[in-house]
Amino acid sequence: MISIRKANCDDGQTVSQLLHSRYSFSTEDEAAAVFTHECEYQHYRIAEVDGKPVGLISWRPQGTERHGVVELTRIAVAPDVEDRAFVKELLFDQMIAEADYYYKQHGKHLRKVFSMIHADNKDVKEFFQNKGMHQEAILRNHFHRGTDELVYSIFLAA
Secondary structure, three states: OEEEEEOOOOOHHHHHHHHHHHOOOOOHHHHHHHHHHHHOOOEEEEEEEOOEEEEEEEEEEEOOHHHOEEEEEEEEEOOOOOOHHHHHHHHHHHHHHHHHHHHHHOOOOOOEEEEEEEOOOHHHHHHHHHOOOEEEEEEEEEEEOOEEEEEEEEEOOO
C-alpha cells in the first residue's frame, strides 16, 4: 500500500537515490544536499511503500498569496515501481489539494500550477498533458547548454 507523508529536512539520505536516478545530480550526496536545501522553502511529499521511498513531489508558492500561483518544482517516481503513472497521479493530486488548502488558509484560491521540464522528458510531458496542463513556453538553453526547458501550466477554476 502506498502512503504519502510530509518530508522533513532530515530525509535527504532517504530520497537521495531516487533524486539521483531521476535528475542530473552527479552523486547521491549532491542530491541529498540539494534536497536538504530545498526542503527549507518548498513543500515536499514522499510516497512510500513499506517505508521505502517510491516517489516524491515538491512545490512552492510563487508571488504573493493573491496571485494563487504554484510552481511544481520536482516530481519523481522510482524506475522500478510497477505502476509509475498511479504514483505520479497520487502525488500530483495530493499537491493540488495541499496547495489549494494553503491558499484557502490565506483567504485566496489556487488558480495556476506551472512547471519547467527538459524538452526531451517525454514521460513527464505526457503526464502533464494528461493532467490538462499545456505548454506555455520554450526556454532555450535554460539550465543546460543544448537542452531546452518547456514551461507547462494549468489554470484552475476559481
